[in-house]
Structures are given as structure tokens and as C-alpha cells.
Amino acid sequence: MLDMRPEGEDELTDDLLVDRIYADLVERIVSGAIAPGERLREVHVAQLLDVSRVPVREALRRLEFDGLVEIRPRRGATVRQLTIADVEELFDVREALEVLVARLAARHISEHGVARLEQALQRTEIAHGTGDERRIVASSAHFHEVLLELTESSLLKALMRVVSGRVHWLFRLTTDLGDHGQAAEHEAMLDAIRNGDEEIAAALAYAHVARGRRPTLEALARKLEA
């Protein structure tokens, strides 16, 4: 019989081993449990997680793609240090791509899409109610994910996956920037998208990203000298 799972939100158990290793390592790196600059020896990681080197290798390659580790041939993987220059690059790219995301989302908007965005916004409001910083950041990220989904561009999704990986990393490092009226900005974007107004959506997205650059840089700078 067909195993038709309708909209399986979270499918945890059936993952490939590589996926679990990858997720585990991402968590450890992003949380800082594995420090920047540290070497990631395949055998070491393998026996830490009680698996063989093969899936570990593969997970490391993905991490390299995401920019979290650097792999040099025959010299292994090391956790990358997040520098000021990296953050500048990240914001330069986001200013270009988040604009495109908003533009395409507005172009392809449907009633169902509007509903999903509204739901995401509601979750953000609820999160604000709890005051839980982590939940606020997570729900805000969720809004962006839905937006990305609505672009219907697999290429853009692939590219943004790399970008988002670094954004998450950065945000964990500098948690204090969870919100500066982000919810209001999201709401404004939703309005523009609902009306299918690409130009306004694009302008708002640009402003949304650009606003975050300075405080993020300052937060990272403080972190780095500590």
C-alpha cells in the first residue's frame, strides 16, 4: 500500500545516517560546541557519533558547501572562523537575493500563499507574546522560508540554503539582534506581496536586510574581541 503521508511536517526517524550526522554537526558548530579553527578529523567524528567514516565524509562535504567548514585536499576539514569580511559578504548577497525572493513571491502569489504567510506572521506574534528569544528568531526564519517556498524557484531555494545556513550561524553568535520591529516589516512585505506589487516588495526586502547590517556587524565585533 502506498505510504501517503499528507504534508509530513517533521519526518525524523527515517532520515539517512548522513542527514543525522550533518544535522548534528551543524548544531555543534552553530552552537559553538565545536570552536572555529578546530580540526574535524574523520575518525574522531566517526567514533564520537558511533558510525563509520563514510557518512561522516559526506556530511563534511555538505558542511563545506554551506561554508561552515573548509576542506583542503588530503589535509582534512577545519571549522571556519566567521570574520567581519564574511558578514559583509553575507549582507551584500542577501541584499541581492532576498530582494529577488520578495519579487518572485509577489509575482507568483496565490490565495493559498497569502494564507501561509499570514499563518507564519501569526506564529511570530505568538512567539513575541512568550518573549522567548529563540522562538521569535525561529518564527521569523519561518516567515522567510515560506516566502522562499512561494518563489517556486528551485535554483533560488538551493542558493538561499547556503545563505540561510550562514545567517543562522551568525544569528546564534549574536543573538541580541532578534528583533528591531522585524514583525512590522514582515507585515508590510506581506501587504505588498498580497497586492502582487513586485517593486514595493523588493524595496521593502532590501530595506529589511540592509537595516540589519550595522547592528549585526557591531554585535560580531564585540563578540570577536571577547
Added chain:
Amino acid sequence: MLDMRPEGEDELTDDLLVDRIYADLVERIVSGAIAPGERLREVHVAQLLDVSRVPVREALRRLEFDGLVEIRPRRGATVRQLTIADVEELFDVREALEVLVARLAARHISEHGVARLEQALQRTEIAHGTGDERRIVASSAHFHEVLLELTESSLLKALMRVVSGRVHWLFRLTTDLGDHGQAAEHEAMLDAIRNGDEEIAAALAYAHVARGRRPTLEALARKLEA
């Protein structure tokens, strides 16, 4: 095994096995030797190239990152079909990212950088002299690579690697678009960059990409119905 080094910039003969397999498969897919929709079985590829499955697996994952093949868990890899929608996505993204490339190149320009760009342009002219379509396309791609190098943004380089992979694929499919005064456009961009004028460079880059959309789409459409 095919040794396909175009325009041998650097002698890389003792690359890792994975790199050679990857390059080989890219060549075969891009050239159409392996047709879209075709399955890529690990053992088959392995004995075709007379290597083991391990480096083949790794090469296939890279191809997945590049969007050339699709891998579904426990179901193997198949060569992706390039659709009209894919091309639209590609141009949408290029219109955003090539603009950023030009802008950052202009921002970080140095004398050495200008020299490299001039050299790249000269090579294009030489290629034009020979009339060899392949060389023209290759030298044009080279100009873009140098430009990318000058951005000094590793993130942008990583993202553009994915984009360029698809661009190459597409251009091999629709070779007829090798040139519509691209050389002149490159020259104009060089001028703007030399002067460090980000805005002009950005505008030229946008126009440069946007001009190619229509003819490329039409070429692909012709190809698809054939």
C-alpha cells in the same frame, strides 16, 4: 578516461580522483553524451571509468549541488531535464547576482585587476579572430570568471559556481547564442569598473544578462520540440 582540460591554465594532472570523475561527468552531461532523464548507476559509472564506487558517489553529490543531476534517497541519481522554467529561474538569479559581481568588482578594483580583465578581453578578441565558436564562448566565460575573482567574496564565488554550472550546460545546449556584441558589452563594463563606478557597472551587467534571456529561451524552445 577523458582528459578534458580546456585552455590549460594550470597543470592539475594529479588532482584527486573525485575531481577527475566530476569533470568527466560534467563534460558528458553538458555535451549531451549522457541524456537528460538517464539514470546514473554508481556501479555502472564506476566500471565505465575504472574506479570504485566511492569517488563516484562523491562526484554525484557535487553534481547534485550543481543542479545537473537529481538524487533521491535510495533511488539513485538521474540527469536533470532542463526546462523552460529552469532557464527563467536562471536568468532571474543571474540578473540579481551578476549585478552584484559587477558592483563588487568595481568596488574592489586594483591596477592588477584591471590588467587581468584587459588580458581576458584580449583573449576574447583573439578567439573572435579564429572564428572558433567554442573558443569564443570559453573566453567570454573566462572574463566572467576573472570578474568574479575580483569581487573578493568567497560566498559569491560559491553561489556563482552553481549558477555558472547551469549556464555552461545551457550554452552547450544552445550554442548559437555565443555572441551578440558581447565583447563590446564586456569592454563597456571594464570601463566602468576601471573608474570604480559601481552604479554604471551594475547597470551594464544587468543589461548584459537581460539581453540574453529572450534568445536563449527561444533557442531552448526550438531544441525541446526537436
Added chain:
DNA sequence: GGACTGCGTTTTGCATACAAGCATTGATCT
């Protein structure tokens, strides 16, 4: 006639084993 089920084949996913390259240490020479 059609769909479900059970089995064998095929193919991927993971583990283990072997080879080759880099790094570090220690000995040798100037």
C-alpha cells in the same frame, strides 16, 4: 479483471580494509 502479496534481483547505504600523502620528529651534516 484488478489489486495485493511474496520472493528474487538490483542498487544504494554503510562498514571495514588497504594504500598513499602529509607532518612531525629526530638524526646528520655544515
Added chain:
DNA sequence: AGATCAATGCTTGTATGCAAAACGCAGTCC
């Protein structure tokens, strides 16, 4: 003493082997 170079251990790269999941094909039951 400082530099050079060889030997050894450690780490990655590649090959092979094994287990389990997916596909195909009958056969069976309704």
C-alpha cells in the same frame, strides 16, 4: 647552533564487502 633530510606515525583517499531498502515479476485471492 641552524638547516636539511629521512623515517615514522597519523590522516585522508580509495577499494572491497556486506546489509537493507526499492523495483519487477509472478502468483493468488477477491
